[in-house]
Amino acid sequence: MELTSESQEEVDNAEEIKNLKKVEAALFISGRFLSLQELVALTEINPLLLRELIEKLTDKYDDSCAIEVLQKEDRWKMDVKQEYRNMVNKLATGTAEFTKAEQETLAIIAYKQPVKQSVIIKIRGNKAYDHVKNFIEMGLVRGKKIGHTKELSLSDEFYDYFTVGKGERERQETGRDTGEETVGAVERREVVESAEEKQEIEGRKDPVEAVAETIEQEDKSMLENNNP
Structure with missing residues (x-):
C-alpha cells in the first residue's frame, strides 16, 4: 500500500519530532558543550540533518523561555539564560x-x-x-x-x-x-x-x-x- 503525500508528510513530521527530542534530551542532560561528532554518535542522526534540528531547537527556545541553546564554535549545550543564572546558582x-x-x-x-x-x-x-x-x-x-x-x-x-x-x-x-x-x-x-x-x-x-x-x-x- 502506497502512502499518500499527506500520509508521508505525517510520517516525516513524526520522525522529525522524534529526532528533535533526541537532540533536546542529549543537550539537556549533558551539562556541557557537545560537539557535532558527539551528537551524531548519541542520536544516530546524520550531520546535515542534525544541524537543521539544532537550529529549530534554538528557535523553539525563544525569548519566552528561561532555557536557551548556546553555541561555541562547533559545539552546543542547553543552559539557563544569563538573567536567571544567579538565581539558579543560589x-x-x-x-x-x-x-x-x-x-x-x-x-x-x-x-x-x-x-x-x-x-x-x-x-x-x-x-x-x-x-x-x-x-x-x-x-x-x-x-x-x-x-x-x-x-x-x-x-x-x-x-x-x-x-x-x-x-x-x-x-x-x-x-x-x-x-x-x-x-x-x-x-x-x-x-x-x-x-x-x-x-x-x-x-x-x-x-x-x-x-x-x-x-x-x-x-x-x-x-x-x-x-x-
Whole structure:
C-alpha cells in the first residue's frame, strides 16, 4: 500500500519530532558543550540533518523561555539564560554534586591558580589529594607535573561546567576586573577577603594560610551552631 503525500508528510513530521527530542534530551542532560561528532554518535542522526534540528531547537527556545541553546564554535549545550543564572546558582549551592570540602578546595584552586598541589595540600590537608584527583578526572582542573608535585589550573571544562561569565573568566585569567561577577566568584572573594583582613591584623606574609584558617573557623562555627 502506497502512502499518500499527506500520509508521508505525517510520517516525516513524526520522525522529525522524534529526532528533535533526541537532540533536546542529549543537550539537556549533558551539562556541557557537545560537539557535532558527539551528537551524531548519541542520536544516530546524520550531520546535515542534525544541524537543521539544532537550529529549530534554538528557535523553539525563544525569548519566552528561561532555557536557551548556546553555541561555541562547533559545539552546543542547553543552559539557563544569563538573567536567571544567579538565581539558579543560589539554588544549586550545597547540592550533592560536590561536598562542602570539595567546593572549598576548588574555590581556592580557582582563586590562586596556577598553584602547586603541595600548597593546596598544606592548606586543605591530605583529603585534598582525593579532591584534586576528582577534579582532574572530571576535566575541571589541569595538573601539570612539576618536580614532585603538580601545578594546578582551571581548564576550559571548568568554565563550561559552571557557565562562568566572560567578565569573571577574564578576571581570573588576567587579573583584570571587567565588572561582571558570578555568585560563585562573590563567595570566593568574600572568603579570601576575610582571610586577607585576618592577614593584615596578624601581619602574615602569605594570605594562603589565612584562607585556610578562615575556612576552618567557619567550619567550627557551623558545627557549634548545629550542636548548641
